[in-house]
Amino acid sequence: ESDVDKFIVGIYKTFRTATMGSSSDATGKIFFPATGDFRCAPIMRTSQSSGSGRNYLTHLRNNNINALFHADFDYFGFKALMKWNDFYKMIQAANIVYYEMDNMEPGLISESSIARYKAEAVFLRNLAYFFMVRQYGDIPYYTEAYHSKAIGRTNMVLVLKSLAEDMSLHYKNLPWTYDDPSIVGNRAMRGAAITLTMHINMWIAGFTTQDKESYYTKVVALGEEIMNENNGAYQLLPLERTKEIFKGRTKEGLFEIVQNLNYGETFSITSPYADYFLRYPNKNVAIQRSYLYYDSKFMEELYPLAVQDRRKEVWYDENIYNTSGLMQCLKFLNVFNEEGEDYNPDDNQVVFRYVDPILLRAEALAELNRESEARDIINIVRNRAFAAPAVTESGQELKDSTWWERVRELIGEGHFYYDLVRTRKVINVKYTPAPMSVDAFNRGGWTWPIDAAALTNNPYMTLNNYWN
Numbered sequence: 001e002s003d004v005d006k007f008i009v010g011i012y013k014t015f016r017t018a019t020m021g022s023s024s025d026a027t028g029k030i031f032f033p034a035t036g037d038f039r040c041a042p043i044m045r046t047s048q049s050s051g052s053g054r055n056y057l058t059h060l061r062n063n064n065i066n067a068l069f070h071a072d073f074d075y076f077g078f079k080a081l082m083k084w085n086d087f088y089k090m091i092q093a094a095n096i097v098y099y100e101m102d103n104m105e106p107g108l109i110s111e112s113s114i115a116r117y118k119a120e121a122v123f124l125r126n127l128a129y130f131f132m133v134r135q136y137g138d139i140p141y142y143t144e145a146y147h148s149k150a151i152g153r154t155n156m157v158l159v160l161k162s163l164a165e166d167m168s169l170h171y172k173n174l175p176w177t178y179d180d181p182s183i184v185g186n187r188a189m190r191g192a193a194i195t196l197t198m199h200i201n202m203w204i205a206g207f208t209t210q211d212k213e214s215y216y217t218k219v220v221a222l223g224e225e226i227m228n229e230n231n232g233a234y235q236l237l238p239l240e241r242t243k244e245i246f247k248g249r250t251k252e253g254l255f256e257i258v259q260n261l262n263y264g265e266t267f268s269i270t271s272p273y274a275d276y277f278l279r280y281p282n283k284n285v286a287i288q289r290s291y292l293y294y295d296s297k298f299m300e301e302l303y304p305l306a307v308q309d310r311r312k313e314v315w316y317d318e319n320i321y322n323t324s325g326l327m328q329c330l331k332f333l334n335v336f337n338e339e340g341e342d343y344n345p346d347d348n349q350v351v352f353r354y355v356d357p358i359l360l361r362a363e364a365l366a367e368l369n370r371e372s373e374a375r376d377i378i379n380i381v382r383n384r385a386f387a388a389p390a391v392t393e394s395g396q397e398l399k400d401s402t403w404w405e406r407v408r409e410l411i412g413e414g415h416f417y418y419d420l421v422r423t424r425k426v427i428n429v430k431y432t433p434a435p436m437s438v439d440a441f442n443r444g445g446w447t448w449p450i451d452a453a454a455l456t457n458n459p460y461m462t463l464n465n466y467w468n
Helices: 002-020 031-037 052-061 065-069 071-076 085-101 111-136 156-173 190-207 213-228 239-247 273-277 296-302 355-367 371-384 395-410 416-422 438-442
Strands: 043-045 253-257 292-294 349-353
Touching (some): 002 031, 002 085, 002 111, 031 273, 031 416, 043 052, 052 065, 052 071, 111 156, 111 190, 156 190, 190 253, 190 349, 190 355, 190 416, 213 355, 239 349, 296 395, 355 371, 395 416
Antiparallel strands (some): 043 292
16 A cells, blocks of 8 residues: 555656746746736736846736747746646556556455545546646547557547546545645645536536536535535635645645745745745845736726725735835745745645635536525635625626636636636636737637647647647
8 A cells, every 4th residue: 555655646746846846947847827827917027027037927918928938938947838748647647546456456455545546546637637728728638547559639628528527436535634634735635626626617617619507507516515515624714824824734725735945845946926926025135126016907906995805914015006016915925944035935836725616616606697695605705804895796797706706815826817718708808918819719829839749759649729
């Protein structure tokens, strides 16, 4: 059993490599900010980031993806984001675990442990597939172990439907949480599997040409399950405990990538969102302005001036609406090191936390016109933030409120761009400063380029032609 466990831990390490890099990487990784937070976002550069070496921020804002692969930006690892190799390493390893669990010598591992390991493998396999669908659209899909034959790309909706079915068969074999606090949140738990399945169904609903209602209904049912049946494993913590949430291993964390300076586990300096919205004294004395701030109209939509919301005070400094670079996002500020630019805030990278499935449930309820229920669920999140007034909207305004609440709550956690895409709001100037045309969206302008190396020895492979 210890061999199986070590093999599975290796898959988590591969996921970490695919997304966060490490402090020893020559080129780093900027996965979550580049693909989820800054693309088509209303980010504005300050005097601190005015040099040409920071032009990648403008390119991300404007969806000018091809410009990111200039040699000037190699340090940030953009070229690595065109390669899906690490995700397929995860998939191949997970497929092997799943296969070998049914071929172990009888009696070596209990039936319950076999079921849990298979469920963990399914979670990791489908996490990798889901991340790739969001990034590349259509992708090669397979589940057999020791796969080696050349195959082409499968329609993304078909892939997502396969993922949803796969998850439904196995997620209940994962525990709600673990007795060992050291693995809470960084090994697969049932709450993370449910949240992943909810996201998968919301993406199907966003892209299917068939009836969407059944997928929203599944999301609602899963949301009810995680909120009503988790046996106290999960809860929304008070905002004043924000530092604990992002330090990790709390009841609000469902799945996260671990970082700990004390053990030399540090992400690439380019990886975290926090680095862009901090300045002295939370960074080197030479950094007197944050690299970025958000467009003032966006911030006033997010946190209206006259509206009470404790997130404005806990997650930002007193310069929340400042447009000269004084604004700081303190949401991820866990500094346990000396002052300086050499270290990031010592946070885990949260992939899923409990507020996420709560708001997905609210969104699905609004889409099903179960408006009273949707308002009640949104207001759970708003009540935690002491945000007033409560949501009372109906119709399209209610649907907009659920979207804005996700932005408000999950900002900096890698969801902004993906929520724009799956809701098609990315084609509307109301929600993004760089809206795509319908034609660009339909031709794959929302995807990421695929490296040409994918064509090697594979006559069935195609690239994302929009970016060629």
